[in-house]
């Protein structure tokens with residue numbers, strides 16, 4: 702059985718001081734043993750947060766990285782820096798990176814390859830726009846994003862996939878557990894075709910998009926959902942803790 706992953710993506714929120722305060726509260730809380738908890742603060746807060754969560758089971762991740770490890774890329778952050786700071790995970794291909802920073806599937810693929818070489822686990826995000834869902838293009842979009850992102854990648858074992866329908870991110874509109882499950886199944890079949898049955902069963906597929914304390918239990922009750930990537934609701938300790946302590950009505 703896969704251990705569920707509950708990941709908080711803080712986006713461009715929290716100063717290093719605020720991030721450290723949150724990390725302290727999370728560290729003091731009693732966390733369930735059978736759940737992996739990950740926080741992804743902004744780059745500037747990684748070091749302060751790491752100092753606090755060091756030696757605890759709470760994992761640290763970054764929200765992006767460059768595909769090169771060093772060089773003349775003013776303003777960019779290398780995976781080697783993240784490694785040095787103790788990041789175990791990195792979010793790649795988030796829709797906000799695709800939309801506002803013009804990241805293409807090819808760029809995302811290069812980043813995934815570099816992260817893997819550095820032993821940083823990518824959380825690879827895919828998801829369709831509302832217009833694409835409304836015109837029945839969801840599966841085509843996911844297929845293209847997934848196959849391009851995983852191009853030339855031999856093993857999927859260190860990769861987590863996050864299905865994040867763009868229309869559900871930060872909008873308060875969540876995909877229904879059934880909608881999410883349908884896409885997760887599709888993703889799992891694609892993984893099976895490329896990497897085999899075992900790999901497809903072992904790969905964690907997260908759902909992301911307006912996850913809240915109110916909808917987490919229903920989402921996590923779906924067999925296909927192996928965890929969640931949480932934006933807004935991961936910024937407040939009470940809501941994040943409630944999400945971490947989700948209740949499945951039917952255990953896998």
Ligand code: PEP
Nearest residue numbers: 870871909910911932933
């Ligand atoms: C996200 O940023 O990955 C996300 C899912 O955001 P929100 O939970 O706020 O929709």
